[in-house]
Amino acid sequence: MYRYDNHDFALVRERVAQFRDxxxxxxxxxxxxxxxxxxxxxxxxxxQRHAPMLRIAVPYAMLSxxxxxxxxxxxRTWDKGYGHFTTRHNMQFNWPKIEDCPDILAYLANVEMxxxxxxxxxxxxxxxxxxxxxxxxxxIDPRPLAEILRQWSTFHPEFAFLPxxxxxxxxxxxxxxxxxxxxxxxxHLNLDAEGEPSFRVIVGGGLGxxxxxxxxxxxxxxxxxxxxxxxxxxxxxxxQGRRDNLxxxxxxxxxxxxxxxxFSRQVEAEWAHLKDGPATLTREEYERVRAHxxxxxxxxLPAGQAGLQAQPAGDKAFARWLARCIAPHKVPGYAAVTxxxxxxxxxxxxxxxxxxxxxxxxxxxxxxxxxxxxxxQNLILADVEQSRLYELWQAAKALNLATPSxxxxxxxxxxxxxxxxxxxxxxxxxIANAIQARFSDLDYLFDLGELDLNISGCMNACGHHHVxxxxxxxxxxxxxxxxxxxxxGRQGSQARTGKVIGPSFAAAEVPDAVEKIIGVYLAHRHxxxxxxxxxxxxxxxxxxxxxxxxxAHGKARPHPAEQRTEQRT
Amino acid sequence: MSxxxxxxxxxxxxxxxxxxxxxxxxxxxxxxxxxxxPALWQARKNEIISRYKRIGLWLEPDADLAELADDLxxxxxxxxxxxxxxxxxxYSLARLLRERHHYEGEIRAVGDVLHDQLFLMQRVGFDAxxxxxxxxxxxxxxxxxxxxxxxxxxxxxxLPLFRxxxx
Numbered sequence: 001m002y003r004y005d006n007h008d009f010a011l012v013r014e015r016v017a018q019f020r021d022x023x024x025x026x027x028x029x030x031x032x033x034x035x036x037x038x039x040x041x042x043x044x045x046x047x048q049r050h051a052p053m054l055r056i057a058v059p060y061a062m063l064s065x066x067x068x069x070x071x072x073x074x075x076r077t078w079d080k081g082y083g084h085f086t087t088r089h090n091m092q093f094n095w096p097k098i099e100d101c102p103d104i105l106a107y108l109a110n111v112e113m114x115x116x117x118x119x120x121x122x123x124x125x126x127x128x129x130x131x132x133x134x135x136x137x138x139x140i141d142p143r144p145l146a147e148i149l150r151q152w153s154t155f156h157p158e159f160a161f162l163p164x165x166x167x168x169x170x171x172x173x174x175x176x177x178x179x180x181x182x183x184x185x186x187x188h189l190n191l192d193a194e195g196e197p198s199f200r201v202i203v204g205g206g207l208g209x210x211x212x213x214x215x216x217x218x219x220x221x222x223x224x225x226x227x228x229x230x231x232x233x234x235x236x237x238x239x240q241g242r243r244d245n246l247x248x249x250x251x252x253x254x255x256x257x258x259x260x261x262x263f264s265r266q267v268e269a270e271w272a273h274l275k276d277g278p279a280t281l282t283r284e285e286y287e288r289v290r291a292h293x294x295x296x297x298x299x300x301l302p303a304g305q306a307g308l309q310a311q312p313a314g315d316k317a318f319a320r321w322l323a324r325c326i327a328p329h330k331v332p333g334y335a336a337v338t339x340x341x342x343x344x345x346x347x348x349x350x351x352x353x354x355x356x357x358x359x360x361x362x363x364x365x366x367x368x369x370x371x372x373x374x375x376x377q378n379l380i381l382a383d384v385e386q387s388r389l390y391e392l393w394q395a396a397k398a399l400n401l402a403t404p405s406x407x408x409x410x411x412x413x414x415x416x417x418x419x420x421x422x423x424x425x426x427x428x429x430x431i432a433n434a435i436q437a438r439f440s441d442l443d444y445l446f447d448l449g450e451l452d453l454n455i456s457g458c459m460n461a462c463g464h465h466h467v468x469x470x471x472x473x474x475x476x477x478x479x480x481x482x483x484x485x486x487x488x489g490r491q492g493s494q495a496r497t498g499k500v501i502g503p504s505f506a507a508a509e510v511p512d513a514v515e516k517i518i519g520v521y522l523a524h525r526h527x528x529x530x531x532x533x534x535x536x537x538x539x540x541x542x543x544x545x546x547x548x549x550x551x552a553h554g555k556a557r558p559h560p561a562e563q564r565t566e567q568r569t
Numbered sequence: 570m571s572x573x574x575x576x577x578x579x580x581x582x583x584x585x586x587x588x589x590x591x592x593x594x595x596x597x598x599x600x601x602x603x604x605x606x607p608a609l610w611q612a613r614k615n616e617i618i619s620r621y622k623r624i625g626l627w628l629e630p631d632a633d634l635a636e637l638a639d640d641l642x643x644x645x646x647x648x649x650x651x652x653x654x655x656x657x658x659x660y661s662l663a664r665l666l667r668e669r670h671h672y673e674g675e676i677r678a679v680g681d682v683l684h685d686q687l688f689l690m691q692r693v694g695f696d697a698x699x700x701x702x703x704x705x706x707x708x709x710x711x712x713x714x715x716x717x718x719x720x721x722x723x724x725x726x727x728l729p730l731f732r733x734x735x736x
Contacts, residue, residue, distance in 0.1 A: 007718055007730060014716045021711075022685060030705065031685075038655055039685055121655065151720045151730070157692035158664055158723070161657025227729075238661050273669060278729060279722040285731040 001062045001370055002147045002292040004112045011154065012109045015116060019043050020102035027099070040098075042122055042160070043105070044090075044115030048422050051095045055118040056108060060128045060146040060170075061089040061372040061380075065360035068371060070111040072356035078104050083356070085341060085349040085373045087413055087464055088127050088167070090118055094420050116154055121162045123153035123234075127169045129177040130374035133293060134336050134382045136328040140189040140197050142172035144290040145223065148281065152227050159234045163241035164249035166234070167206075174493075179375065181205050181213050181495040182467060184251045185233065187226075197223040203233060203263070204255030207461035211497040212252045215260040217267060223286065225271075227279045232271035236263070296368040296383055301333020307386030308335075320404040320442060321393050335386050337367075339379040339396055340403040340411070344436045347429040348414040349377030358399045366392050375464075376413055378406065409451045409518075410436050413464050417457030417474060418481070424457035426474025426481035431455055431510055438511040439518075448518060450530045452491070465489075466497040469531050470517060475504055483510050487517065487543055488535050499540050502548055513547050520546045572706040574687070575675070575697040577713050579706050582699065584646055586627050586679075604648045607637060618643060627679075630658035634665055641672045648699075651680035660693045667694035667724045687712040694724035 004012075019039075026036040040046075044055035056071070063071075071091055075083050078100045079093040086092055096104060105115060117124055126146045133141045149168060153159075159166070171178040172189040180186030186202035199221040205214025221229055237251045240258075255263045301307060312318065327336040339359060342348050351359075359379055363371045366388060367381035374380055379401070384392055396402035405411045412435070415421065417428030432455055439445055456463035457474040465471030471486035482504040489498030505513050520543045525534045535543075573582035583602045587609065598617070604625035605617060617624060625646040626637070632649075641647075647666060649659040659678065666672040677697035678690055687698060687709060700706050722729040 005734075007734065010718065011716060011720070018715050025684075030708075035654070035683060035685075121657075148731075155689070155716065155719055156721055157689040157719070158660045159657070160689050161655050161660065235661050239658055243656060243658075277722070278727050278732065282731065285734075288731075288734075 001064060001143075002059075002289065008112070008151075009109070012112070012114045012116070013106075015043075015114060015155075016102060016106045016109055019105060023098065023102055038120055038161070041120035042117055043101075044118035045098065045101055046119065046422070047098075048094070048420055049418075050420065052098050052101070053420065054093045054096045054101055054104065054115060055086070056091045056093070056113055056115050057118050057125045058085075058089040058091060058113075058373050059150045060126055060132065060143055061130050061374065062143065063363075063371045063373065064111070065363040065369045065371070067111045067113055068356045068360035068363065070108055070113065072353040072360070074104055074107065075353040075356065081354075082350055082352045084347070084416060085351065085377045085379070087375045087377060087415070087462055088125055089130075089373045089375065090125055091373070092416070094416070119165075121164050122160050122166065123156060123162075124165055124167045126150050126153065127167070127178055127183075127375060129171055129173055130372045130376075130378075130380050131177065131327055131336050131382065132172065132372075134329050134331070134334070135173050135177075136330050137174040138172055138330060139174065139191060140172040141290075141293055142170045142187075142189050143293045144286060145187075145189070145197070145226065146170050147289050147292070148285070149226070149230075152230075152279075158231070159238060162234070162238055163243045164246070164251075166237075166251065168230075176493045176495065177491070179464070179467065179491055179495065182207055182211070183214065185230065186214050190220075192220060192222070199223065199226055199229075201229065201233075203267075204252040204260070206250050206252045207464060207466050207497075208250070209247050209459045209461075210250075210252065211461070211466045212256065213496060214252070215255060217260065217264040224281045224283075225275060227281060228274040228277055229267075229271055231274055231279065232267045235270055236266050295331070296370075298331050298334065298383070299385065301331075301385065301387075303332035305386070307333050308389065310387055311390045317397075317404070318390060318393055320446065321397075321402055322389065323446070324404040324406045324408065325402070326389065329383070331383075333386055335384050335389060337381045337384045337389070337392060337396075338374070338406045339381065339401040340406060341378050341401070342405055342411050342436075343400045343403045344410070344440060345433055346400075347416070347419075348412050348432050351379070355399055355401060358395075359401065362392065362395055376406075376411065378411075404442065405445065407450050407452075408445045409439050409448055409453050409470075410445060411452075412436075413452075413454040413468070415455070415457050415462035417455070417463075421457060421462075423460055424474060425459075425476035426457050426483065427507070428455040428457040428463060428472075428474055431472060431474075431483065431507060434507075434511050435514055438515060448521075448531070450532075452489075453514070464491075467491050467495055468498065469535070470514060471498045472510065477504070481507055483507065485510075485513060485517070485547075487540055488532070490532060501540060501544055516546045516549075517543055572700050572704075573677075573697060574700060574706055574709065575677075577710060579710075580697075584625050584648070584677075586648065602646075604646065607632060610640070611636075614640070628659075628662060630656055630662070632662060634662065634670065638670055641666070641670055641674075644672075644674055646675045646677060646697075647672065648677050648679045649695075651678060651682055654681040654683050654686055660689065663690070663694040664724060684709040684712050688715040692719065692721075692723040692725050 169183040170187040188200040192198040201218040202214035372380040418424040454468035456465040484504040486498030604627035
């Protein structure tokens with residue numbers, strides 16, 4: 001992975017000094033709360049329900065074992081002994097003291113980590129596929145260009161005060177695993193006729209209050225031009241994006257208002273001035289960064305499943321883990337392993353300091369000292385020899401990191417919700433735990449097959465509920481917590497948002513509603529159909545009929561707690 | 570009166586905006602170093618040129634630079650107004666003035682202008698700041714040294730770090 005040189009180290013250390021000074025000036029009253037707010041946000045520091053929250057960047061998902069140990073140290077020393085992986089690869093600490101944050105960041109700077117632009121109305125952490133560099137279906141490893149984008153976006157002087165946050169995802173595989181169609185900018189890497197990397201540029205996607213699939217503004221953009229082209233996009237957005245209404249300030253609203261053709265025309269006109277300027281990438285720089293992402297010292301192993309077949313047979317639990325937690329690898333004899341952070345009863349994505357340290361040890365022993373975080377909030381060891389999977393499974397199981405549920409109903413994406421987050425309308429972790437408790441039978445879960453269920457505690461959609469097969473959204477109705485369910489959303493190349501099934505549910509009703517939805521699928525499925533196939537074939541009506549069967553069709557049940565609010569829906 | 574920072578030092582300031590609310594299109598123009606809003610400039614350009622040796626321009630963040638492009642050489646100072654410091658349009662305007670329109674006079678930030686924005690502002694072409702009232706200008710001068718070698722190509726350093734990394 002990328003290693004800092006003196007320039008990179010100098011910048012993060014200067015950032016720590018700057019932030020220390022800002023905190024001091026805020027404490028002395030020189031900076032008002034309002035003036036300090038965007039400054040701390042651009043350094044990942046929120047003021048939350050119980051305590052501040054500090055969000056540490058994990059650029060394009062890559063973590064060294066040393067970084068994992070450093071995060072564990074932060075969790076133990078300055079927090080309550082655990083951290084939380086977000087849906088954009090980052091790690092959040094929920095209980096630091098504001099006055100400790102400069103020290104935390106100084107400590108993390110030593111292991112090449114920072115909290116730069118993990119929040120605020122600026123260019124955020126660049127995300128990608130958690131299997132980048134090892135995926136069997138990869139065309140180009142996107143990480144060198146992701147690192148180049150990280151550097152370009154870090155303290156970009158023109159775009160630090162955009163109308164709203166700006167998220168970029170980059171993917172280099174055939175099947176999109178980085179949610180590129182639902183980012184402010186999504187980038188697809190491909191090879192042009194000369195075998196050089198080129199980009200498809202997608203603009204104006206996003207989840208949140210107004211979920212919109214992005215539109216292609218450029219095909220076949222040669223890699224050298226990516227920085228100038230992004231500057232053209234951002235300049236059009238910076239000058240014209242709405243600043244009068246927080247909810248209409250994302251670039252997706254501008255693209256919709258202008259129309260994608262007019263938006264593209266303006267970007268191209270702006271780019272004509274920037275093209276071939278000094279920000280044009282050089283081959284030397286691309287190769288310099290690319291050299292950091294060379295293949296580790298893989299052994300030459302036989303192709304096929306020889307290593308897998310040599311593993312102990314007849315252990316059902318191991319077989320389940322193999323079925324769910326192993327992804328194909330482009331190098332013969334290797335596998336990418338997902339260490340699940342979805343153990344029943346745990347908040348999805350949470351990881352204790354002890355688990356971080358143990359995972360760092362596993363990364364050293366099994367995967368060349370590196371790990372990744374996934375946007376599904378799990379931890380990945382990307383380069384494991386197949387012949388050592390049983391050994392790794394036993395170690396992971398002892399650490400409660402081997403829940404064999406990846407891609408199944410209980411592998412939920414879930415935001416921290418109302419337990420922690422100030423923005424949330426409703427809690428999400430208790431809903432996740434209630435669903436996990438209801439669907440705890442592994443045979444049953446395996447029989448259900450691939451099923452994404454995601455939970456967001458508010459319209460900001462950090463839990464990506466729109467793109468789940470079953471999405472659950474916390475809503476506030478007259479100060480009571482309710483949950484709206486959507487069906488049929490999906491990630492990947494065919495990514496789209498789900499449809500709302502009907503009136504929302506009280507928290508206690510959610511597991512029943514999910515069970516009824518599952519029941520409809522089981523009653524209608526053809527052999528070999530996963531949930532989404534059945535949904536696409538039969539449509540939403542049968543699900544609606546079942547879920548609201550005890551109510552007047554499509555209407556909310558006249559539940560006493562709901563009566564006064566339901567007229568509004 | 571706010572404190573002016575110019576060329577990384579505290580400086581005297583003679584420039585004054587013409588209050589936008591006043592209807593000066595038919596009024597006599599005042600004396601002094603004035604920052605004219607574009608509408609007034611367009612309406613009374615010839616009169617202003619003949620009467621004032623030193624002319625300034627006042628831009629709001631939604632200014633249309635294309636309309637003013639041919640006139641920029643008349644202005645000794647262009648003030649870009651920040652109604653709120655979190656409104657970042659002025660950063661693109663300054664950069665366009667320097668890089669697209671090759672404007673070489675003073676570009677000053679006025680309005681909600683604070684210590685922590687100075688570093689980024691100098692990178693996009695500002696060279697003067699009328700700091701928000703009540704803010705410590707001496708201390709704000711420290712902001713220019715925040716980062717020694719930033720990554721990007723900008724007005725203050727046209728070569729991005731990757732073109733200078735091994736130099």
